[in-house]
Amino acid sequence: TSAGKSIKVEDKTAPTAPTVNPFGDNQTTITGKAEAGAKVTIKRGKTVLGTGTANSKGTFSIRIKSKQKAGTTLTAYATDKSRNTSAGKSFKVVDKTAPGIPTAGKVTYKSTTVFGKAEKYATVYVYNGSHYVGKATANSKGTYSVHMKKQKRGSTLKIYAKDKAGNKSKYRYVKVK
Numbered sequence: 001t002s003a004g005k006s007i008k009v010e011d012k013t014a015p016t017a018p019t020v021n022p023f024g025d026n027q028t029t030i031t032g033k034a035e036a037g038a039k040v041t042i043k044r045g046k047t048v049l050g051t052g053t054a055n056s057k058g059t060f061s062i063r064i065k066s067k068q069k070a071g072t073t074l075t076a077y078a079t080d081k082s083r084n085t086s087a088g089k090s091f092k093v094v095d096k097t098a099p100g101i102p103t104a105g106k107v108t109y110k111s112t113t114v115f116g117k118a119e120k121y122a123t124v125y126v127y128n129g130s131h132y133v134g135k136a137t138a139n140s141k142g143t144y145s146v147h148m149k150k151q152k153r154g155s156t157l158k159i160y161a162k163d164k165a166g167n168k169s170k171y172r173y174v175k176v177k
Contacts, residue, residue, distance in 0.1 A: 011080065012082070014086050014087070015080045015084065015086045016078070016086060017078065017087045017088065018040055019089065020032040020076050023091065024070075026097050027067065027096070029061055030042055030061075030064060032059070032060055033054070034086075035080055037056070039051060039053055039078070040060045040062060041079065044072060049064040049068075050062040070095035070096075070165070071092060076088065097167060099119035099122045099161040099167065099168075100169060101169050101170050101171070102117065102118035102144070102159055102172055103116035107174050109151065109153035109176055111150065114146045114148060114157065114174070115145040118138040119163055120139070120140055123138075123162050124137070124138060124146060124159060125161075125162065127158045128156070128157055128158070133146070134147055151176045156176070157173070157175075158172075
């Protein structure tokens, strides 16, 4: 019998793909979970946006330079200490940005419409106090027109926009002349 020859088993197994927490277009820090100690890389296409290392519990927090546009697809990869890289985990940037306050034209006690500009395709809601008056969707140019019953002179209309992601603008107040 010969002398024994020791060998080390090498790590050739790639880590599982990281999981990523919901990431909004108003954020610059991406968080999630990966194999403990793995280097996590965030890419947009071939562009590296940021890297970080998962802690001993497997959580990571990576700061990227700039906010990303809603709907953009990003991919997270985990690379272990033996340089094995996981499959990519793709995720979409979520719309978390509220629309701007809609504009509104003059409204008199004889008016049957409120018109103005708002974020493209946002739904514009009109209330008189807590009473619902009407709504309309802004078109591709951002213009809207809400049909309504005539409103009492001196009352105040409360107008706001809500985008498809459910983000709500601040209010525009319009006094009925």
